[in-house]
Amino acid sequence: MSAILVLDDITVSFDGFKALDRLYLAVDEGELRCIIGPNGAGKTTMMDVVTGKTRPDKGKALFRQEVNLAMLSEAEIAREGIGRKFQKPTVFEQLSVMENLELALSGPRGILRALRFRPSPREKERMEEVLATVGLLESGERSAGELSHGQKQWLEIGMLLAQEPGILLLDEPVAGMTDAETAKTAELFRSLAGKHTLVVVEHDMDFVAALGGKVTVMAEGRVLSEGSLAEVQADERVIESYLGR
Amino acid sequence: MPEALSQLPSRKTIRHFLSWFAGISMVLVPLLRLLPETTFLHPSDYTVTWLGKIICYMVLALSLDLVWGLAGILSLGHGLFFALGGYAFGMYLMRSIGRDGVYQSDLPDFMVFLDWKELPWYWTGTQHFAWAAILAIALPSAVAFVFGFFAFRSRIKGVYFSIITQALTFAAMLLFFRNETGFGGNNGFTDFKRILGYDITAPTTRTILFMLSAILLSAALWGSSLLARTRFGRILTAVRDAEARLRFCGYEPLGFKLAIWTLSAGLAGLAGALYVPQVGIINPSEMSAANSIEVAIWVAVGGRGSLVGPLAGAGIVNVGKSWLTATVPDLWLYALGFLFILVTLFLPHGVVGLVGRLSSSRSTPGGKA
Numbered sequence A: 001m002s003a004i005l006v007l008d009d010i011t012v013s014f015d016g017f018k019a020l021d022r023l024y025l026a027v028d029e030g031e032l033r034c035i036i037g038p039n040g041a042g043k044t045t046m047m048d049v050v051t052g053k054t055r056p057d058k059g060k061a062l063f064r065q066e067v068n069l070a071m072l073s074e075a076e077i078a079r080e081g082i083g084r085k086f087q088k089p090t091v092f093e094q095l096s097v098m099e100n101l102e103l104a105l106s107g108p109r110g111i112l113r114a115l116r117f118r119p120s121p122r123e124k125e126r127m128e129e130v131l132a133t134v135g136l137l138e139s140g141e142r143s144a145g146e147l148s149h150g151q152k153q154w155l156e157i158g159m160l161l162a163q164e165p166g167i168l169l170l171d172e173p174v175a176g177m178t179d180a181e182t183a184k185t186a187e188l189f190r191s192l193a194g195k196h197t198l199v200v201v202e203h204d205m206d207f208v209a210a211l212g213g214k215v216t217v218m219a220e221g222r223v224l225s226e227g228s229l230a231e232v233q234a235d236e237r238v239i240e241s242y243l244g245r
Numbered sequence B: 001m002p003e004a005l006s007q008l009p010s011r012k013t014i015r016h017f018l019s020w021f022a023g024i025s026m027v028l029v030p031l032l033r034l035l036p037e038t039t040f041l042h043p044s045d046y047t048v049t050w051l052g053k054i055i056c057y058m059v060l061a062l063s064l065d066l067v068w069g070l071a072g073i074l075s076l077g078h079g080l081f082f083a084l085g086g087y088a089f090g091m092y093l094m095r096s097i098g099r100d101g102v103y104q105s106d107l108p109d110f111m112v113f114l115d116w117k118e119l120p121w122y123w124t125g126t127q128h129f130a131w132a133a134i135l136a137i138a139l140p141s142a143v144a145f146v147f148g149f150f151a152f153r154s155r156i157k158g159v160y161f162s163i164i165t166q167a168l169t170f171a172a173m174l175l176f177f178r179n180e181t182g183f184g185g186n187n188g189f190t191d192f193k194r195i196l197g198y199d200i201t202a203p204t205t206r207t208i209l210f211m212l213s214a215i216l217l218s219a220a221l222w223g224s225s226l227l228a229r230t231r232f233g234r235i236l237t238a239v240r241d242a243e244a245r246l247r248f249c250g251y252e253p254l255g256f257k258l259a260i261w262t263l264s265a266g267l268a269g270l271a272g273a274l275y276v277p278q279v280g281i282i283n284p285s286e287m288s289a290a291n292s293i294e295v296a297i298w299v300a301v302g303g304r305g306s307l308v309g310p311l312a313g314a315g316i317v318n319v320g321k322s323w324l325t326a327t328v329p330d331l332w333l334y335a336l337g338f339l340f341i342l343v344t345l346f347l348p349h350g351v352v353g354l355v356g357r358l359s360s361s362r363s364t365p366g367g368k369a
């Protein structure tokens, strides 16, 4: 398998403080990768670098081996096929659930196209499909602002799916979800893996265990350990810096 | 709160509003104008001009709603675009005076007074109505485009953006106050005589200018309502709600913001161009900071984002202003400030939101009010 995303020697500092310190991370195509680590480890900053929100001081971020992410704007990176879910659920609250999905729908992003755009029957079908997948079939016409916290999380995941990215970056996707919702989310992610590549940042160890993929432990802006959940849990350095606290 | 979805009225509401508005302004008023002047029902020249002026203000309010209501970009400098349109068209009106000015020169009086021998280069072609009309849209649009490009590209937002627009209009006012700028200094342009060869104060000319204003308002409202319902309109809402999210969906907000911002400025300019021949004067005070703030108050009072609300707001505030400044002029600014506070505290969706709430609670008792 080939790496779809490679972060090589990435350093990001904020006023001298190194949020990422020579970070190396490679994610394979179709993988379901979990990133764990204490607060402040740099997990969100890593996603900021990949999505163009933060520019690294040093290092390279390569997508599909050839796209240099440091050269692109946030929107260009998204159009290349990198989708992102924010740590705090972010949806367009004044629009309906359906309109949220419609904006996310993959396709041209220009102004003139936006003036003429009407969803095709196939696109409508696709949106219904996504709604069903994220369990919001009944809420299509509701305004996104009215949804519960968990439902907003789902809607944002749905928007990612509608965008059909090659890789999905999910920052704490089950925060604020009930146990049942969390279990459903784990199931959804597992079903997406293979066809999509998923990078999931999460604190909830049960959720990470349920996902069952490879785990990367970050601390102080670096990769501390990598392997199966059982392997990293047995790693001395990890126990010391994170799990043991 | 179920009133979240959007403040945008339905197509049906817009159609209703437009048919009433068009019926009154394009049929009823012109017909009444045909009555003999002595009849009680005959609207006087003063009334028609006053109404025409308020309609121009309504178009200005609508133009601000396009950026503030739809995209959340609060401009406190829209008076500048309105004034630029007015000045651009005013150049044509000045040229149309011909040799009938005080100095009986081909040059506008203020240039003779400054002892200028010829027109500055930027007055070229302004003797043509069509060129002046194009300028009235193109000039404010161009200024808005350049300003917007740098402001939006630097991701200047919210209150910072609003303050810079205030500074922009203030700077322009200082520039236009200078005689050397070539726009008549603090007197601006006035004493117009003709438009397209017709006497500018003739009753028929006034009626036609009034009707043109009404047509502009109708077309602009209709177009805005269509625009707001496209994906473009929804993208503007998304800019207002969560611009960063929009970027990560693959859209560049810059282009969308710039497009609506430029369009809005052009519309404001057109409103200014129709305003000047009706009120008969344009001077730099139109660019004062307070003027632009007042426009934002019209929109807030009417209900931002609702397209028709700002029209109502412009109407209500200006009728109130005409009445108060005639009876107790000193009270006007206090009244305006009080109104603004009242609306901010109790009517977040303005007068239109209040009307909507009242009518929906009547039709569905105990419903989703």
Ligand SMILES: Nc1ncnc2c1ncn2[C@@H]1O[C@H](COP(=O)(O)OP(=O)(O)O)[C@@H](O)[C@H]1O
Pocket (backbone or CB within 6 Å): A014, A019, A037, A038, A039, A040, A041, A042, A043, A044, A045, A046
């Ligand atoms: N924009 C910023 N300015 C200054 N410091 C920041 C900024 N973003 C993140 N940091 C700091 O970088 C470190 C890593 O943060 P973050 O990536 O959010 O951690 P995590 O997501 O792993 O909890 C934290 O100490 C945080 O305070």
Ligand SMILES: [Mg+2]
Pocket (backbone or CB within 6 Å): A043, A044, A045, A087, A171
């Ligand atoms: Mg984080």
